[in-house]
Amino acid sequence: MNKRGFASDNNAGVHPEIMKAIESVNSGHTIAYGDDPYTASAVKKIKSILGEKAQPYFMFTGTAANVLGLDAITKPYHSIICAETSHIHEDECGAPERWTGCKLLSLESPDGKLSPVSIEKHMYGIDFEHHSQPRVISITQSTEMGTVYTPDEIRAITDYAHDHNMLVHMDGARISNAAASLETGFREFTVAAGVDVLSFGGTKNGMMYGEAVVFMSEEFACDFKYLRKQGMQLASKMRYIATQFERFLDEDIWLKNASHANHMAKMLEEEVMKIDGIRITQPVQSNAVFAILPKELIPILQEAFFFYVWNEATGEVRWMCSYDTTEEDIINFSSLIRKVMN
Ligand SMILES: Cc1ncc(COP(=O)(O)O)c(C=O)c1O
Structure with a gap:
């Protein structure tokens, strides 16, 4: 799987x-x-x-x-x-x-x-x-x-x-x-x-x-x-x-998919903003969330949910949502972030 x-x-x-x-x-x-x-x-x-x-x-x-x-x-x-x-x-x-x-x-x-x-x-x-x-x-x-x-x-x-x-x-x-x-x-x-x-x-x-x-x-x-x-x-x-x-190009595909991905990014932003010690670095206007969090936690999170470090110097990471990202993905990921942050 x-x-x-x-x-x-x-x-x-x-x-x-x-x-x-x-x-x-x-x-x-x-x-x-x-x-x-x-x-x-x-x-x-x-x-x-x-x-x-x-x-x-x-x-x-x-x-x-x-x-x-x-x-x-x-x-x-x-x-x-x-x-x-x-x-x-x-x-x-x-x-x-x-x-x-x-x-x-x-x-x-x-x-x-x-x-x-x-x-x-x-x-x-x-x-x-x-x-x-x-x-x-x-x-x-x-x-x-x-x-x-x-x-x-x-x-x-x-x-x-x-x-x-x-x-x-x-x-x-x-x-x-x-x-x-x-x-x-x-x-x-x-x-x-x-x-x-x-x-x-x-x-x-x-x-x-x-x-x-x-x-x-x-x-x-x-x-x-x-x-x-x-x-x-x-x-x-x-x-x-x-x-x-x-x-x-039928709206039930492009628009539904993109709106969903954007919505998931917003939800991820909202969940992550509730966690102390993480800074969202860009306005979330589409399907990406950029954040800075303690560098040493990144590999632990990546083990469970892979994502890329966007900027090695600053430790900024990119979390990308897609048309098939689920609310469950967001909840599981943000819960894990909360857990490793504490
Ligand atoms: C902004 C942007 N433009 C163009 C591309 C190019 O896509 P491809 O990998 O199909 O060449 C990408 C892929 O990541 C992208 O993010």
């Missing part, structure tokens, strides 16, 4: 309805490489959510979505401004730099968010050939620190970017958690807030695998099919990604 824990929303299994969706397309032959009715239908569904101009391309991983999405909108002499905690900066093994040739310009950001004021730091050397040229601002929604940008905060960044001849990429690996938290649809804080390219995630919220790069205009999408193939992300059996997305 697999142990339960709070390490990652990727550690949860596949939602049963997604499994059923996969099963439902698993008969007969259909044209490969996305030229099939399931892919057409999933594309139509994404367009119905994000608007007719949205151009989605399915692929396997979130890293690939970020890297190839960024590749499509940059040249190697460009730079990409991002938070120092961002996945593209910290957790993609340098793939964005290797693949795009761009320099990543990171910014200190304790809550995982950027703003026009913080971005300003990297806005120099424009038109100077000795300096990489800032071209993209990449933000993550919800952020790696579990916080959520409001649509107005995103609009401020996209306005700033567009005023400076730049574009905005959004890493939406946890886009559903953000939407559930904001109590909006996806459109309000993406295309309607001026985002140019979106990595639309599903895996962390109940899908087996599959992400989409969505371009909000034809300009960058027009030759992306070649970049995706060169990037080794053109799935031959595309129907299995497409059908997951189509089912996932």
Whole structure:
């Protein structure tokens, strides 16, 4: 039996309805490489959510979505401004730099968010050939620190970017958690807030695998099919990604799953706040709880419920809830924390 824990929303299994969706397309032959009715239908569904101009391309991983999405909108002499905690900066093994040739310009950001004021730091050397040229601002929604940008905060960044001849990429690996938290649809804080390219995630919220790069205009999408193939992300059996997305985008899956995960994180925060000696370090706005507790207790807790230390220096830990976290998990875990703290 697999142990339960709070390490990652990727550690949860596949939602049963997604499994059923996969099963439902698993008969007969259909044209490969996305030229099939399931892919057409999933594309139509994404367009119905994000608007007719949205151009989605399915692929396997979130890293690939970020890297190839960024590749499509940059040249190697460009730079990409991002938070120092961002996945593209910290957790993609340098793939964005290797693949795009761009320099990543990171910014200190304790809550995982950027703003026009913080971005300003990297806005120099424009038109100077000795300096990489800032071209993209990449933000993550919800952020790696579990916080959520409001649509107005995103609009401020996209306005700033567009005023400076730049574009905005959004890493939406946890886009559903953000939407559930904001109590909006996806459109309000993406295309309607001026985002140019979106990595639309599903895996962390109940899908087996599959992400989409969505371009909000034809300009960058027009030759992306070649970049995706060169990037080794053109799935031959595309129907299995497409059908997951189509089912996932029903509100009874994405919204229910994400709301539940967020709710579990809130419950964990509330339980932990009752225990003396633990400090919650970030506002709990999505499905992650960050905390600092006595370092020597961490391995004891990890034995029972695995989770990661987020920051070795400070001893900050991350507890991630997922669509299948139960109230019982929260009660058992918080009781254990209370026990070891006493
Ligand atoms: C914010 C964020 N973006 C992107 C990814 C990339 O996902 P993958 O592991 O599928 O490449 C992750 C995965 O942890 C993530 O947390």
